[in-house]
Amino acid sequence: MTPPPSPRRLSAAHRQDQILEMAARLFTEQGFEGVSVADIARALGTSRPTVYSYFPSTEAILDELFTRQLRDLPQRLFEHVRPGEVTDFSALFAALLQEKELVLLLHSGGGPQFRSRRRDFLGALEARLADHGLSLAQPKASHAQRYVLSTVLNLLTVMAYEEWHGTEGTETGRGERPELLGRFISAGLREVLPGAGS
Template identity: 40%
Template sequence: MQSLSSARSPRRLPSADRRQQILSGSEALFTTRGFEAVTMGDVARVIGVSRPTIYSYFTSTTDILAELLTARLHDLETRLAPLLAEIHSGERTRPFSALLNELVQEQSLLTLLQSGSGPAFTRRRQQVLADLEQRLHIHLPSEGARTPYLLTCITILLHGAAAHAVNAGLGPAATAQLGQTLDTLLNTGVQAFATQIATTIRDD
């Protein structure tokens, strides 16, 4: 992430560079002050441009947040793609530990997702988690993971565990232990749901 001091620049920038400058400066403000405390004027001041310049690229801080989260989610998808392929093929015996480890690497996304609490911010965060849930839905074992609300719980637990690891500053060993606990807990749940479904089908 670009620092606030390095983000200031009075010189004329190409449109794409100016847009990225606005995004970088905004992300720094959102994660240090909190999303709801940041105005378009704050963004303009921190990167050293006029408010009209900011408005020529974005209509609001919510608009900026949406683009930031979309970009971060794309980064996460790129990181998770090979892992999800391994999970789908059955190559990963501890899939949730592996997913947690990858999520922890996306500290910028996790920090950004915790930078606000208002209605607009909450809706956008829910959309990000729904997108993550959809990706897991495609790749995780179908028998248990597609039962009502189980996958939602898995997504919430993964996100919560990753956020805790980042906020608490857990090292690799502690994060690995957290992942092992998560795997044991979730695998037990998935197996229980799969057994329940099989029993229901047999009884019908």
């Protein structure tokens, strides 16, 4: 009789992905500050040394999660940010609203370490979008671009978080929000920067 095959060992890349997926789930369910490496190991049915062999801390796991988001997310948004054209903020907001995992991750912590990493991530995302061509129809509006995009991303993450947790008001439907926010930003830009946001 042939002995049963031994269980297949996970590759290093697969194991790392598994750790990251579980950590992201625990961070969004329990809050970043409430999750330890031991919690992640227990949820995976493995040991702390196994998790530590890939990541030295939960902060390192969070950094990798944000790094992966920053690598993949801008490409999904670039079709709404075209060099030389005025940005369609409504379309950009609608696209960002689809990024549920990122939005929940951005709202999964409140401590100083988490806030610092969240700020770094949003700053890097702003820079990538601005460099790609986020346009306010003014050649010298780069400072305003960064300020507007920073404000927009923070507003949007709050709005998306509320929608996914069912805390948003019922007076405005989900489909209307990106357009309303887009009009709001465009109107503000016209007020602050003549010729912008039109």
